[in-house]
Amino acid sequence: MARYTEKQKAALDILMKDAVYEHAMKIITDEGLGSLTMERLASDVGVSRGTLYNYFDDRDAVLDYVEERTFGPLLAAIKEVAASDRQPEEKLTKILESIFTGIYEDRALVIALTPNKHSGAKRECQMRRRTSALEAIKVVVNEGIAAEGFKNLSPLLVSELFLGAVTAMIESMVFNGEFQAAEEIVPTMMEIILGGLRKSD
Amino acid sequence: MARYTEKQKAALDILMKDAVYEHAMKIITDEGLGSLTMERLASDVGVSRGTLYNYFDDRDAVLDYVEERTFGPLLAAIKEVAASDRQPEEKLTKILESIFTGIYEDRALVIALTPNKHSGAKRECQMRRRTSALEAIKVVVNEGIAAEGFKNLSPLLVSELFLGAVTAMIESMVFNGEFQAAEEIVPTMMEIILGGLRKSD
Amino acid sequence: MARYTEKQKAALDILMKDAVYEHAMKIITDEGLGSLTMERLASDVGVSRGTLYNYFDDRDAVLDYVEERTFGPLLAAIKEVAASDRQPEEKLTKILESIFTGIYEDRALVIALTPNKHSGAKRECQMRRRTSALEAIKVVVNEGIAAEGFKNLSPLLVSELFLGAVTAMIESMVFNGEFQAAEEIVPTMMEIILGGLRKSD
Amino acid sequence: MARYTEKQKAALDILMKDAVYEHAMKIITDEGLGSLTMERLASDVGVSRGTLYNYFDDRDAVLDYVEERTFGPLLAAIKEVAASDRQPEEKLTKILESIFTGIYEDRALVIALTPNKHSGAKRECQMRRRTSALEAIKVVVNEGIAAEGFKNLSPLLVSELFLGAVTAMIESMVFNGEFQAAEEIVPTMMEIILGGLRKSD
């Protein structure tokens, strides 16, 4: 005679994880990773520290969860677009749209897309994800170069520039708290980057 | 016992700050901000913890100093280029070169250029600096648009994109530990960004 | 809904305590007292933590129970032997056999026989039990001295030595995981202790 | 210009370690290892928790220190006696005297001689020391058997019995707080153990 049925338990788990996700994100984007202490998070969520440990093994598990939940879907979307049979230019545009759409649904992408925040194992994991996204983009850039539509520049550098610009703009948006201008961002970025990437002759 | 004269004291101050700067930078770029403890820094510099506090109010003051010393000259260089009577395109190229030259002379620029590392007052200060650089770049972009050489895009967005791309590439370099490819970076970035920015007709 | 009858409740109580005893002992002898957490015990027994608290007031009550259940029969056996009409030498031998037989049936005796593991009230209680066993042994030693079969040494010291040697050998066995050599232990101990205790005339 | 000279610093270090040793011992013997928390120890010594960490790397280092300081000299004494050119019987007596003399100078021997108190690495280390003492004793017993003065019993068992009896008596003394009877203990133990060990014919 469990207090909760399996279904209720699952619901509870989801509720907690949603709350943790939401508040962890808020803390991270508002004040930085350093402010995400278990005490602070528990307090913000409205439970005790101990309760947090009933849902997450340790602090790293919280970070993993936030990262996974943020970056997973986005990475999938990027890979899907990259694997589709669109034109390279269109792919890049779609990828950009995926990212910014993701951002609007969930600011936490910022963390996932921004390197250099963790250390040790965490960092490696994060880098692997970023690298994974980078790879997908590089493939598209390579396609564009092969199809002779793009200039013959280093695909790695171009991809870094692309992803880096995206990351920076997001961070800037988060910092300035101005998420309104986003519809403008995608076309602007594409205008510049595609414009600069396209063979001019 | 003979006290130090004012002149000697000033010299001492400079000596200490140079040493702190150098070692703090080494620690930060080698192992990350988290490894910059006062004990570690004092030990690396070769003084005691207490002595550090005779030159810096607290740990934040050390960070401020490192940041200031790194970012100040770069910001000056950017502003100087922006105020010169070159063409907008050339100005952007020069700015980019200044930044990457700065990076080579001093990897700690990474800290200065990378937002989101601190919290509270620190962060605001850091943002102010970034904003300052952004302004200088925006002015140049505006010039380019006014001169009808650049496309009529949001100068703010373009500047963010520019600075963001730079920041990201630097972070990437730091992560990968590959500082060699840098001569390739400036032309690639300029090719893309100027190419995309330039009016095509 | 039908409640349990008194009889059923009592049966349930026995069932639970048997299970707790068994699993607590296994945990303690396998991994040490430190591994006996309420969660671990509940999980091993197959109930929830809360249920444990329906049968035992607190963790200490569990330890008390295990100790009582282990030490009780042994103490009874010792006292029975001591009160029997055997010769002192034979009594000591029988007592030793009782102890080692008990150990084989139930390694948890180790806990009961080993002092110094707890603190506060627990400890006092444990000591009382040890003292009780000591008393029984001392009586036998006194008999032996009175019957002029044993040397005229301090009965208390002799008893301590006897019980202490037993305890130590058991601990050693537990540590080394070698329970095989036990058939050898009783004769060896008796050879030495009785040999040394016996008047040499 | 250090605040303290090297000599003063060393003195300070000794002072602290003495105090830690003393209070740690008191806590352990009075209330058990479980009560030896860093907070408790610091508080008893009269410093802050942080200060403790200036002298000991971690809690284990405190335990190591206490153990080493206690067991080291004793082990040396035992080995020295074992290696001397006395008769086996005399050696055992001397060893016993060393142990009890040590106990009087320092109750902490109790910890060192009592197995089963720690877990993990600590435990292994402790066991190694106990084993080392055991070895020394076993050698003496073997000598006695070879010289045909001792009965042909298992030297290991005899040594365990010897050391175990010692340990138990010490613990008993600590428990009962009766350290007075000790002059009586050595002869009594030797009477019994040597008496039982000696070939009777």
Add this chain to the structure above:
DNA sequence: GATGAATGAGGGTTCATTCAT
């Protein structure tokens, strides 16, 4: 009666900062 989610006291540890010498 059973459950297990929630709790919170407490343990080990780190490190910025102070201050007597």
Add this chain to the structure above:
DNA sequence: GATGAATGAACCCTCATTCAT
């Protein structure tokens, strides 16, 4: 001015215990 011993707040984590369902 320099020193570094002392401090204590803050962190992560464990686990005995409670209580609403």
